[in-house]
Amino acid sequence: MSGASPGTVERECVEGYLYTARPFELWIFRRPPSRGGFWVPISGKVEPTDANFEAALRRELREETGLERPRRVLPLDWQVPFDAPQGGGTWRLTAFAVEVDPTWRPRLSAEHAASERVSPSKASVRLHYTDNREAVQRLVERVLPGLGPGALEPPHVFAQVGPELYRDLRERHPRRIALQVPAGLVRNAHELAQQIREATGAPVFLTGRACFGACDGPMPDEVSGADVAVVLGHAPIPNMVPPLPTYFVEMRHPGGNPQRLAEIVAAARLPERLGIVASVQHLDLVPGLERELVRSGYAPRVGTGDHRLAYAAQALGCNYTGAEAIAAQVDAYLFLGTGRFHPVGLALATDRPVHALDPLQETLEPPIDRGAIVRRRQLLVAGVRDARRWGILVSTFAGQNRTATALTLQLRARRHGREAEILTFSRTDPRDLEGRALDAYVNTACPRIALDDSDLYPRPMLTPPEFLMALGEIPLEPYRFDTYH
Numbered sequence: 001m002s003g004a005s006p007g008t009v010e011r012e013c014v015e016g017y018l019y020t021a022r023p024f025e026l027w028i029f030r031r032p033p034s035r036g037g038f039w040v041p042i043s044g045k046v047e048p049t050d051a052n053f054e055a056a057l058r059r060e061l062r063e064e065t066g067l068e069r070p071r072r073v074l075p076l077d078w079q080v081p082f083d084a085p086q087g088g089g090t091w092r093l094t095a096f097a098v099e100v101d102p103t104w105r106p107r108l109s110a111e112h113a114a115s116e117r118v119s120p121s122k123a124s125v126r127l128h129y130t131d132n133r134e135a136v137q138r139l140v141e142r143v144l145p146g147l148g149p150g151a152l153e154p155p156h157v158f159a160q161v162g163p164e165l166y167r168d169l170r171e172r173h174p175r176r177i178a179l180q181v182p183a184g185l186v187r188n189a190h191e192l193a194q195q196i197r198e199a200t201g202a203p204v205f206l207t208g209r210a211c212f213g214a215c216d217g218p219m220p221d222e223v224s225g226a227d228v229a230v231v232l233g234h235a236p237i238p239n240m241v242p243p244l245p246t247y248f249v250e251m252r253h254p255g256g257n258p259q260r261l262a263e264i265v266a267a268a269r270l271p272e273r274l275g276i277v278a279s280v281q282h283l284d285l286v287p288g289l290e291r292e293l294v295r296s297g298y299a300p301r302v303g304t305g306d307h308r309l310a311y312a313a314q315a316l317g318c319n320y321t322g323a324e325a326i327a328a329q330v331d332a333y334l335f336l337g338t339g340r341f342h343p344v345g346l347a348l349a350t351d352r353p354v355h356a357l358d359p360l361q362e363t364l365e366p367p368i369d370r371g372a373i374v375r376r377r378q379l380l381v382a383g384v385r386d387a388r389r390w391g392i393l394v395s396t397f398a399g400q401n402r403t404a405t406a407l408t409l410q411l412r413a414r415r416h417g418r419e420a421e422i423l424t425f426s427r428t429d430p431r432d433l434e435g436r437a438l439d440a441y442v443n444t445a446c447p448r449i450a451l452d453d454s455d456l457y458p459r460p461m462l463t464p465p466e467f468l469m470a471l472g473e474i475p476l477e478p479y480r481f482d483t484y485h
């Protein structure tokens with residue numbers, strides 16, 4: 001199904017690879033002889049009436065197999081452009097893994113003549129298209145490490161380190177607890193480890209690698225010997241499967257006065273149609289602030305994002321889909337939290353004025369100058385348009401691994417006569433890129449590395465959409481933020 005020519009994607013399609021966790025097997029489906037008789041996954045076109053790709057997939061699953069309630073739908077971050085039948089231009093497949101109950105059986109439609117549940121290796125042999133086999137490999141890489149005990153229980157979520165967390169941990173009688181502390185809390189890490197050790201009676205090992213984001217959870221090798229993990233400062237990412245049972249302590253902040261914050265907003269005459277976004281630590285303030293804003297004559301809106309966000313109003317530095325969902329109903333966004341990291345991402349993703357309000361200091365920052373950031377990025381893109389030798393960076397962290405994107409970009413680069421080498425890293429470090437015979441990089445890991453830290457690297461570093469701009473496949477305007485789903 002490969003062989004598409006570069007250019008605009010005319011039609012989006014979705015594919016679902018159905019699997020059971022125990023035993024770890026895949027459902028494959030055979031087309032009728034009149035349609036080639038091949039073994040394939042479930043697939044179909046995204047229709048204008050589908051809210052998003054996942055909705056399209058769920059509709060196809062219902063229509064083609066009768067599946068109403070999958071146990072889990074995980075994006076495989078696998079997109080494959082292909083030539084449509086009868087010269088219909090370039091179409092693109094987006095693949096998902098779909099966990100089903102072991103007792104489930106498909107109810108076949110006219111699309112398929114047979115179905116079978118087989119091991120992943122057998123599925124790889126039987127599936128007709130190379131892309132299908134690569135997607136199975138992707139599914140195995142993404143799902144299999146999580147099929148430890150962590151895959152079978154939902155994440156445990158706590159607001160704070162305290163008696164409730166200790167009680168739950170004690171009841172598990174863990175042999176060893178792996179504790180991960182975000183970069184911003186490392187000063188307190190040893191004190192927190194000591195508290196958990198004393199309160200639970202279990203040995204606590206701190207994972208030494210600094211953790212920067214919600215996707216950056218403990219890796220299987222870091223928790224070896226532990227039977228439970230405690231992750232501080234982050235909410236779970238719903239479409240990520242941790243390697244073992246995980247307790248997320250979100251470090252919610254109880255402070256902040258909604259009435260006072262609404263007064264600050266009104267005094268600054270921010271637009272009435274205001275979208276609210278908050279860091280996880282300040283999400284508890286959102287309902288109260290909404291009420292106070294309504295009292296002051298405002299029309300606040302809160303959006304719900306995709307499967308990478310656990311809460312309404314929440315944002316990740318790579319994903320502002322909650323805010324994007326309400327973009328048509330708001331004239332500006334109010335971000336509750338500290339620092340510029342989220343306001344910059346929000347401004348880039350939504351193209352609306354973003355006002356950052358520190359709920360504890362009660363300070364309102366002037367809007368982010370999106371135009372200046374975009375111009376800087378566009379200049380960077382323009383400067384590497386003629387770069388011949390590209391390095392495509394791929395992170396091996398489960399929550400940042402976009403191997404499929406990297407392979408697609410490599411294909412695109414070669415079609416434009418560029419050399420493109422894929423380099424894998426756990427965490428990218430500028431020193432690892434020194435002395436290489438490459439002109440520029442595209443980073444498929446955390447989008448914020450290219451956007452916020454590119455000055456640290458020895459060569460220009462772009463995000464995947466910026467790379468497509470550099471190849472001339474998409475225009476510089478409107479600027480496209482690199483959203484990670």
Ligand code: SF4
Pocket residue numbers: 212213214215216316317318319399400445446447448484
């Ligand atoms: S990819 Fe980057 S921005 Fe997104 S959750 Fe991970 S560290 Fe945060």
